[in-house]
Amino acid sequence: MRRLASRLARPATLAVLAAAAIWIWAAQALWSSTVPASAHLPHLEASRFFSDSFLRRSASYERFLEIEGLLALATLLVVLAVYAQRGQRLMRESAAGRIGTGMLLGMLGFAVVWLAEIPFGVAAVWWQRRHGISHQGYVEWAIGSFLELGSTFLFVSLALAIAMGLAGVFRRWWWAVAAPLFVGLALLFTYVSPYLIPSTKPLHDPHLVAHARALERSEGVGETRLRVQDVHRFTTAPNAEATGFGATRTVILWDTLLDGRFSDAEIRVVLAHEIGHLAHDDALRRVGWLALFLIPATALIALLTRRRGGMARPEAVPLALFLLIVLQLLATPLFNLVSRHDEAAADWSALVATRDPAAERSAMRRLATTSLSNPDPPGWTQLLYGTHPTAMQRIAMSYAWEEESE
């Protein structure tokens, strides 16, 4: 008991405990929601809202993608584990210094993963094409995926240049400087992200613009950029997103949402939902959660890469990649939980702003049917993949709101 007390009294232990307390406090602050605690989601049978054939078809469609996703995940882990063991051999392909060599090893790690995951990507495209969800050709997908890898390389190189550069100066404490720097970069990226999304144009439909302006006033958000993204060449699935903050806050509607399958009232619900995200500053909150992940994650990476000479050495990079991906996977259920929490709050705001639960229900049904999304998936898939509440939970929320507002 005395030994435990003396161990707890050490400065390092105290610092860790203080950091943990701050972490918990910050997480609690970020967890706040506009959904009243009294709101109770009723249990609803999916068969009341969706046909049996659709339920069977969507479950089968998603099951394939879920299993394929799990296999891809396993492949990712195996490939990166092997790369963590043997990746340092590729140092011979570099004539650069330690940071340049580290960047090369980082990029090659993702290159190997990309190669290993090609069959899964092809299988997913095949399945989506088979179900009419994607129009993308295989070559088009391969080229797009290859070019996306280029942007991954750029980010990996930048991150490694920062981490390895700082590790050269601050040694084992590099993470204490790097984590805030990464958060700062994430903030900057979030700010400019609306300008990085390709193939967008302004929303011209005067009715929708008028709806959006009214909803902004109702939800207490300043004037927002409204854009339409051209995606119908690749997919039939409808979607929308809110991105940016401050002067760059933007709502982007996919053109598949505006192709006539959705009524004005349904689109209005989607708009209200996205404006809800802006009202809650969800983009900034996501950066906050990222900070809460990055600080312990970088500290852990710094600790576990010491036996490879620390992050200042290129030999440590393959191991660091593996650790980062493992930590990210471990944090995925938490991130998904946070995301579902934010989406539920945005749904609630949309209901408050539109006061149209019938349109909400109709929009959710149509979103599920047009993207062949299982309205009531198994719990484990929600844990691993569920970034949004299920369609049934969202429909249930509309009833909860009706009950709450009476």
Added chain:
Amino acid sequence: MDSMDERPIRLTVSDDLKRGRLSVFFRLLLALPFLIWLGIWAIGAFVVAIVNWAITLVMGRPNQDLHGFLARFVRYATHVYAFLNLAAEPFPGIGGRPGYPIDLEIDPPQRQNRWTVAFRLVLALPAALLATVLVGSTSSSYSSEFGGAGLGLLVVAAILGWFYAVARGRMPRGLRDAIAYAISYAAQFWAYLLVLTDRYPSSDPLTAIGPLPTRADPLSVETDDDLRRSRLTVFFRLLLAIPHLVWLTLWGLVALLAAVVNWIATLVAGTSPEALHRFLAAYLRYQLHVGAYVYLIGNPFPGFTGAVGSYPVELRVAERERQNRWTVLFRLLLALPALAIASVYVSLAYVVAFLGWFASLFTGRMPLGLRNAGALALRYMAQTNGYLFFVTGAYPYSGPCLATPPEAAAPGPAAAPLLSA
């Protein structure tokens, strides 16, 4: 290395560079009768080539007489193109007989692999792409894909050489050798296509035209590359170069400003300031390292600082030297011909990278000829940039050459020249 003597098709150069101004001025018109005769001959050669192909496919060896006829045709085409493009001075005659200052030696018929004979047209496609960039093309698709103006090295060098020869009565050695290099490759290509040989055309500029001059240029390229290529990094080469391309762009913006300051300083002082010279030399070295990596001339991932001796394909930059103030003042104008040649060499580098990508991916090695052709292109681009950035006052040398090692410039025992493009 594949030496000139081992090749079945060899270009020989005995031209003395002297040119008659009148003959140069009217060269295109003077060449017309020969071009018409060559065209008539080509019709016959086409028919004979098909017969020769069928015989070689059946017998495994070309017919002696048909081989002789086609060899004479290719030799005659070489003479006419050398005359037309100012690589040689005298009239080429009409028979394609040996003895012309730019001539071709073709070995007698040899046994050939029947498979390569059967698929000769397909197999010749990569060589045709390279021949297109060296000789030129009227196809617009070529110019749009590879960024060139559709004029190959041969035509651009001939146009520039025309102005020089009309003014000076001589052909510059660099331009003459560049033209000879292009003609040598074209002759090998046609000999391969017409089944005169089954040896694939070599694009190696170091063995294309016989003995090369050894030069001590202020900017020269040395290669210490073993031709081994990592398939993994070759496959992703363009993506792996992205961080370098971003850094090169940022550094290039600063280098551009430094070049402007260097221009003014060199104009005033007659020499480039030490600090600017060092900074710009490092930038040029880095540019070459990145170029070598992207175009597959080198294998390892380069460093980000352009450090001396850090890469197997290295740019050697001499100490700063006095520069003629007049040439400094009008440098941009003076550089225009070099930029025209450089644009063709950029196209050559693209084609080298494109073909080298497939070759390296399948064999794990970069073909020597492609590597050296790429190194020649990189050297010329580096010399042009060095000239434009006032790092040197020496005009870029457009032909293939050997580089003298630095110590050879000093008195003492003669050093062996380094193999360099």
